[in-house]
Amino acid sequence: MRIDIITIFPDYFAPLELSLIGKARAAGILDIRLHDLRSWTRDRHNTVDDTPYGGGPGMVMKPQPWGEALDAVAGGAGAPPRLVLPTPSGTPFTQERAKRLSDEPWLVFACGRYEGIDARVVADAERRMPVEELSIGDYVLAGGESATLVIVETVSRLLPGVLGNAESAVQDSFAAGAMEHLLEGPVYTKPAHWRDQEVPPVLLSGDHGAVDRWRRHEALRKTARNRPELLRELAARRLHELERSD
Numbered sequence: 001m002r003i004d005i006i007t008i009f010p011d012y013f014a015p016l017e018l019s020l021i022g023k024a025r026a027a028g029i030l031d032i033r034l035h036d037l038r039s040w041t042r043d044r045h046n047t048v049d050d051t052p053y054g055g056g057p058g059m060v061m062k063p064q065p066w067g068e069a070l071d072a073v074a075g076g077a078g079a080p081p082r083l084v085l086p087t088p089s090g091t092p093f094t095q096e097r098a099k100r101l102s103d104e105p106w107l108v109f110a111c112g113r114y115e116g117i118d119a120r121v122v123a124d125a126e127r128r129m130p131v132e133e134l135s136i137g138d139y140v141l142a143g144g145e146s147a148t149l150v151i152v153e154t155v156s157r158l159l160p161g162v163l164g165n166a167e168s169a170v171q172d173s174f175a176a177g178a179m180e181h182l183l184e185g186p187v188y189t190k191p192a193h194w195r196d197q198e199v200p201p202v203l204l205s206g207d208h209g210a211v212d213r214w215r216r217h218e219a220l221r222k223t224a225r226n227r228p229e230l231l232r233e234l235a236a237r238r239l240h241e242l243e244r245s246d
């Protein structure tokens, strides 16, 4: 997979040189390229923003640098990339959406700042490539860079060869089919006794059936406590399946 990131803070993405993603880049599984938006500015101050039409607080990112940056990065011959624009007003980014994005050969991320990017940039981009505006949560960051890091990490770890066997993505809470979207329960490792706390004996029993039942129970408890709406969704799915099988 090729990933291009357009930003006014390329250094923000130094973490993508580390750990699993750094190794995947070195192995050629991931081709991540960073682009400084200011490379496409035309004034001596490298201006990327201006005051909003219609008034109001803050600044808006100018269309000209973005238009030329997307022309240069995404405008080549051949199949266009999918443009991903992190924004608080986007559609929710979920594990299912991450799985779909991991099937794409080429993603371009546009990292907005200030009050956002002039809307004509997306409208212009949609004429030549698919565009996805994604939200990673109902809170407002200072820019799209953190959100891009989250999305790139979530998508990259799903690519074949990025995770070792030990960290298989299959058992993630939100991976389709694994424990039906329940939250992960508690995990333990050596030593069995630590600061007057014991590892739950069932985990040392060697009884895999009992361990599976215990883990499911703990996952249900955690989900009921932290995300009760997921249990309601699970119950509704089960009811739908039962009604279909009648």
Ligand SMILES: Nc1nc2cc(Br)ccc2s1
Residues within 6 Å of the ligand: 086, 087, 088, 111, 112, 113, 114, 115, 116, 135, 136, 137, 139, 140, 141, 142, 143, 144, 145, 147
């Ligand atoms: N949750 C999010 N907040 C922001 C803020 C800006 Br500015 C750009 C993108 C995003 S995504």
